[in-house]
Amino acid sequence: MGVFDGLVAKSQRRSPWLFRLNSGGCNGCDIEFSACLGPRYDVEQTGALLVGSARHADILCVTGPVTRGARTALETIFAQIGEPKAVVAVGNCPATGDVFAGSPVIVGPLDRVIPVDVYIPGCPPRPNDIIEGIAKAVATLPAKGVRARNGAKNGGPATE
Ligand code: SF4
Numbered sequence: 001m002g003v004f005d006g007l008v009a010k011s012q013r014r015s016p017w018l019f020r021l022n023s024g025g026c027n028g029c030d031i032e033f034s035a036c037l038g039p040r041y042d043v044e045q046t047g048a049l050l051v052g053s054a055r056h057a058d059i060l061c062v063t064g065p066v067t068r069g070a071r072t073a074l075e076t077i078f079a080q081i082g083e084p085k086a087v088v089a090v091g092n093c094p095a096t097g098d099v100f101a102g103s104p105v106i107v108g109p110l111d112r113v114i115p116v117d118v119y120i121p122g123c124p125p126r127p128n129d130i131i132e133g134i135a136k137a138v139a140t141l142p143a144k145g146v147r148a149r150n151g152a153k154n155g156g157p158a159t160e
Helices: 003-014 028-037 068-080 092-096 127-149
Strands: 017-022 059-063 086-090 118-120
Touching: 017 028, 017 068, 028 059, 028 127, 059 068, 059 092, 059 127, 086 092, 086 127, 118 127
Parallel strands: 017 059, 059 086, 086 118
Antiparallel strands: none
């Protein structure tokens, strides 16, 4: 790995930019996610930053069970995030549907729609668990960076 690649990998490890999407949940997980950004947990001290555009993000954090109405937005946002990227399923809903499982308006779980790197169980998960899950997602980025530079796009197959 060259100096530039090393710098990029280092900065990505230290400053993950996050984009959050509620795919149809009850907002319980979003409240806990927001607590991560507040003064008590202050995840931004680690360099993490919540961004308003998916195009700027490294990590997509998804709450909710993925409703029919949210599917297109989810796929569009996933495609907008450049490689390398990682997806975190926040809470039970994106993993299993939880209380929404079996509903005709649910097209989840999340991994039926986009690939998932890290699952954070809980209904809702605690802020510490969310921060730990984000850290696990960050750890997946350097290896994906090599794959992306070799030509894979938006979760496509590696060419190395
Ligand atoms: S996992 Fe629980 S708290 Fe989170 S969105 Fe689903 S029902 Fe709400």
